[in-house]
Amino acid sequence: MTNDVIATDHPLTTPQRQTLSALLDTILPASDDGSMPSAKELDLIDYLAEKAEDFIPVLVEILGNFDDEFPSLSLSDRYRLVEDFSKAQAGVFAGMLFHIYACYYQDDRVLEGIGSAAGPPFPRGNTVEAGDLSLLDPVAKRSQTYRKIDPRDRP
Secondary structure (H helix, E strand, C coil), X not given: CCCCCCCCCCCCCHHHHHHHHHHHHHXXXXXXXXXXXXXXXXXXXXXHHHHCHHHHHHHHHHHCCCCCCHHHCCXXXXXXXXXXXXXXXXXXXXXXXXXXXXXXXXXXXXXXXXXXXXXXCCCCCCCCCCCCHHHHHHHHHCCHHHCCCCHHHCC
């Protein structure tokens, strides 16, 4: 007997993905001039899988607060529903925003759109001579109080 079911390891169903896309576009829509992408263009699920996998079930719960018609609503109607949710569940909403913003502001298109160079900031503009330990001299000359343990703090 063969099984004709094609399985996926994606944590969201198709309707949930559509709701997430509409939710992300409501929170961070694309700029009118096209220089900044909508958050729906980024892969929040991959970001969460790598950085905050424990938030995915919370996100699924959040998506359950919006019905299947949410993606087809106008931006203003979606905004009103998102605003209502943000007031009703402020802590959960703040956690979701944290992850959305973290994902969004790590994207190269967004960094370039805000005038920052894409990629990690180090070592651009920071030259460190290999093996030049003399750079630590100012630290070694400082008082050692920050390195000592107060005897009163010992167990």
